Amino acid sequence: MKCPxxxxxxxxxxxxxxxxxxxxxxEGKILAGGxxxxxxxxxxxxxxxxxxxxxxxxxxxxxxxxxxxxxxGPLARHARFExxxxxxPTGRLLARAAEHIAHAPIRTRGTFCGSLAHADPASEWxxxxxxxxxxxxxxxxxxxxxxxxxxxxxxxxxxxxxxxxLLAEASLPLLGPDWRCGFAEFNRRAGDFALAMAVTAxxxxxxxxVAEARIALGGVAGTPILAEAAxxxxxxxxxxxxxxxxxxAIAAEGFEPTEDxxxxxxxxxxxxxxxTRRALEGSLAA
Amino acid sequence: xxxxxxxxxxxxVPHEVAVEPRRSLADTLRDECGLTGTHLGCEHGVxxxxxxxxxxxxxxxxxxxxxxxxxxxxxxxxxxxxxDGTLDPLQRAFWENHGLQCGFCTPGFLMLATWMLExxxxxDEARLRHVLSSNLCRCTGxxxxxxxxxxxxxxxxxxxxxxxxx
Numbered sequence: 001m002k003c004p005x006x007x008x009x010x011x012x013x014x015x016x017x018x019x020x021x022x023x024x025x026x027e028g029k030i031l032a033g034g035x036x037x038x039x040x041x042x043x044x045x046x047x048x049x050x051x052x053x054x055x056x057x058x059x060x061x062x063x064x065x066x067x068x069x070x071x072x073g074p075l076a077r078h079a080r081f082e083x084x085x086x087x088x089p090t091g092r093l094l095a096r097a098a099e100h101i102a103h104a105p106i107r108t109r110g111t112f113c114g115s116l117a118h119a120d121p122a123s124e125w126x127x128x129x130x131x132x133x134x135x136x137x138x139x140x141x142x143x144x145x146x147x148x149x150x151x152x153x154x155x156x157x158x159x160x161x162x163x164x165x166l167l168a169e170a171s172l173p174l175l176g177p178d179w180r181c182g183f184a185e186f187n188r189r190a191g192d193f194a195l196a197m198a199v200t201a202x203x204x205x206x207x208x209x210v211a212e213a214r215i216a217l218g219g220v221a222g223t224p225i226l227a228e229a230a231x232x233x234x235x236x237x238x239x240x241x242x243x244x245x246x247x248x249a250i251a252a253e254g255f256e257p258t259e260d261x262x263x264x265x266x267x268x269x270x271x272x273x274x275x276t277r278r279a280l281e282g283s284l285a286a
Numbered sequence: 287x288x289x290x291x292x293x294x295x296x297x298x299v300p301h302e303v304a305v306e307p308r309r310s311l312a313d314t315l316r317d318e319c320g321l322t323g324t325h326l327g328c329e330h331g332v333x334x335x336x337x338x339x340x341x342x343x344x345x346x347x348x349x350x351x352x353x354x355x356x357x358x359x360x361x362x363x364x365x366x367x368x369x370d371g372t373l374d375p376l377q378r379a380f381w382e383n384h385g386l387q388c389g390f391c392t393p394g395f396l397m398l399a400t401w402m403l404e405x406x407x408x409x410d411e412a413r414l415r416h417v418l419s420s421n422l423c424r425c426t427g428x429x430x431x432x433x434x435x436x437x438x439x440x441x442x443x444x445x446x447x448x449x450x451x452x
Contacts, residue, residue: 106331
C-alpha cells in the first residue's frame with residue numbers, strides 16, 4: 001500500500017532537527033534510511049503525522065576510530081560496514097555481519113543507528129551492540145545523555161529513546177588483537193530475518209585462557225539477550241571443542257524463546273545451540 | 287496534503303515536478319516523470335521490482351519518498367538502451383538467454399545487475415547469487431536470470447571463476 005499522508009520536514013542542521021523533535025516528537029518520527037520505517041507505514045502499523053528527514057544534514061555519515069572506540073554517526077549506512085571500517089576484531093565482526101543484513105539495495109540506505117533505534121529483535125547490529133557493549137549517545141533540545149546498550153533494549157521495537165530524542169551516535173569498543181569475535185545466523189532464505197543468531201567475543205590471555213567472554217543472541221526473544229552463564233562457563237581455561245559445545249548447550253537453555261507456528265521453542269533452542277557453537281568455533285579457527 | 291516542488295535528473299534528463307511527500311520515488315518516476323519502466327510489486331521493499339540507481343547506488347524506489355530525490359540523479363531501466371533502441375549488453379544477454387518470461391521483475395533485475403557490473407570488483411558465482419538474491423521473480427525459476435547476468439559479466443570481462451578474498 002501507499003504510505004498514509006504526513007508532513008515532511010527536511011532540517012539542515014542537527015539543532016533544527018532537535019527543535020522539530022521538541023515540538024512534534026510525540027507525533028513525529030526521524031527518517032534516516034527508512035528501510036524499516038517506510039514498510040511499517042505502508043502496512044499502516046505506523047502513521048506518524050510528521051517525518052523529520054535527517055538525510056539533508058551534512059556530516060552525519062561518519063564512522064571513525066577515536067579514543068579506542070568506533071564512533072558511528074546517524075547516517076552511516078549498512079553498506080559502509082561490508083568491508084572492515086577499522087583494523088582489528090571489531091571491524092571484521094561488523095563486516096562479517098553486514099552481508100546478512102537484508103540485501104544490497106537495502107544496505108545502501110539503511111543505517112546502523114536507525115537499526116538500533118528501530119530495535120528489531122532480529123537485527124544484527126542490535127545483537128552486536130549488546131555483545132560488545134555499545135554506548136548510545138542521545139540528544140534532545142538542550143540535553144544529552146549516554147545510554148549503555150544493556151539499558152537500551154526494552155522490548156520488541158521499544159528502546160530507551162524518548163519521543164523528543166535523537167540517537168546521535170553509537171560507539172563500539174575497538175577490541176584489541178587478543179579478542180576473537182564470532183558471528184553466525186540462520187535463516188531460510190538469504191536476507192531474511194534471522195531465526196537465530198549468535199555474536200561471541202572472547203579475550204584470550206597470554207596463556208591462551210579465556211579472560212573475558214561475551215555471548216549475545218538475536219532473533220530469539222523480544223530483544224537481543226546476553227547468554228551470561230554460557231559466557232562465564234568459558235572463563236579461566238583454554239577453549240576446547242568440548243568446552244565450546246558445552247557453552248553452546250548452556251546458551252540454548254538460558255532464555256525463553258519466541259515461539260510461532262513455524263519455529264517452535266525446541267527448534268529455536270536447537271538453532272541457538274548450533275549458532276553459538278558455530279560462532280565460537282569460527283572465531284577461534286585459523 | 288499539498289504537493290512539494292522538486293527537481294531531479296532521470297537518465298540525464300532534468301525533471302521539475304510536484305509531489306505529495308507520501309508518494310514514493312517509484313510513484314514519482316511513474317506518475318510525474320511518465321517513466322513507467324520502473325515497476326511496483328510489493329511496495330514494501332521485499333520484491334525489488336522497483337530497484338533504480340540513486341547517485342549510482344541501487345535502492346528500492348518504493349522505500350524512498352520522491353521528495354528525498356530532490357536535487358539527485360536517478361537511473362532507471364529506460365536509460366539502458368541506446369536512443370535508437372539498441373539493447374545494452376546486459377539487456378541483450380537477458381534477450382538471448384531467456385532471462386525473462388512475463389517481464390514484470392525485469393527492470394529491477396536489470397538495474398541491480400547494472401550496478402553490480404559497474405563495480406570495480408569482478409563477479410564470481412557466489413557474488414552473483416548473493417547480489418541477485420535481493421530480487422524476486424515468479425516465473426523464470428531464476429536460473430535463466432543468473433545465466434543472463436553471468437553471460438553479460440563474461441561479455442564485459444567482469445567474470446571470474448573464483449573472486450579474490452575481500
